[in-house]
Amino acid sequence: MSSLAPRAAEEGGFQPPTISETHLPEILPWMAEWGTGFGKNMLLALLSVLLIYVLFTWSIRKNALVPSRGQYVAESAYGFVRNTLGRDILGEKHFKPWVPLLFTVFFFVLFNNLFGAIPFLQLPTFSHAGPAYALAGVVWFVWVVLGFKLHGGRFMKLMTVPSGVPKPLLIILTPLEFLSNFLIRPLTHSLRLMAVMLSGHIIVMLAGSGAEFLMVQQEGLGSTAMGVLVLLGSIPLYFLELIMMVLQAFVFALLTAIYIQSSVEADAH
Template identity: 80%
Template sequence: MSSLALSAAEEGGFQPPTISETHLPEIFPWMEPWGEGFGKNMLMVILAVVLIAFLFMWAIRKQALVPSRAQFLAESGYGFARNTLGRDILGEKHFKPWVPLLFTVFFFVLFNNIFGAIPFLQMPTFSHAGPAYAMAAIIWITWVVLGFRLHSVKFVRLMTVPSGVPKWILPLLVPIEFISNFLIRPMTHSLRLMAVMLAGHIIVMLAGSGAEFLITQQEGIANTGLGIVVLLGSIPLYFLELLMMVLQAFIFALLTAIYIQSSIEADAH
């Protein structure tokens, strides 16, 4: 906590929420000697897997020719992953084996993001760096392994030596391309998701705590009225965060498809 927040708290003033407040105590601190315990973050990751499996299996349980609303929504979600993320990016020839991965990535990130908009849960899993790093690492390993399987060691040259570039500039360009593709790419893939989720979560927390302080802690009609205005203003912020949750799931899955496509067609340029 900053010295400004401490002095405000001591004087009975407004104490803004901090990043540390988004890290709740562990439910089971059984991993403490080696790291963090089993906390709400891990619980929601498991919950997302269970919910995705249950909802889609329940929606397609009858598999009727004329689909029910639930079956229609499930098929629309699958169609989005298959066509928009798969076929449109990877091409008709290559997309089918990658549809399960793209479907899983999109809905797993989406559900974990949406948790931040659900009362009582109210924390997007990927507002913490750990899950975002883990997801990006899985995609990065998939991209690298696929590249080496299709192109062997030539994959490194394909990713670091752009075609048509004069040879005299290669000593400068190759290290930049190597760092960009093999080191910075997974970092930006994860941090983009984490930063947006954390920022949206902090903004909503700040608006809510500020409104509560003005309404309950301050005297006077003006402060109460201002608190109500802040509370009403947090409603569009809530829906903006909801929009960003969906958009970030799409961007993360879209970049996954683009990375896979770059491995498949690395020698096409």
């Protein structure tokens, strides 16, 4: 199957984009032997921080009793995170200290996802595994540190030993609980986001390269018409991807709140 694309290209046929093409060359490679450096992903991540700071600071600059349109939007966005992701998940007693983290996680993921829908930027930061692993690792670290801070050494038992289970079954369930909570949890938290963003990015690349092939590289009115149809068909896919970008930001922040809640109320389980 992997040989079909090169063969098609040699025969003048359509060569679909590959995952390797989503990994752009580094802007400033400083560790070539490790394949790392300052690339477009890092640039967009820094840009997202700057945009979030500027937009929200500008929106609430007057802090008027009767809010302007920008202030209203900013306050509504904050209220959504505060109430839906904070109070409703963590409870009235525990949610307030965690609103800044949930706000940061939600809008950081949202802005970096939406970059994939902006022409010329056209790259969701979390379509690469590295940024997704890093952010999920931060959330996992907060969850573990909070659990040990609140419950001490009992936290490990609370997370790995199910209550009310016959002792012979604990031989099987305890290792499974450990793997599920301490290893699989951060992997699924990150890979869910990365997989959705990568698939959307590949679909956009496929539609664009397919339309370009039909309209430019192929001759004839039929090919041009097919290229136009491909472009028109990509429009609903574009809006579907927008929905998924917002939804994945919400899901990532929601799971962050749930993980924090599981540390805070570990004794209740």
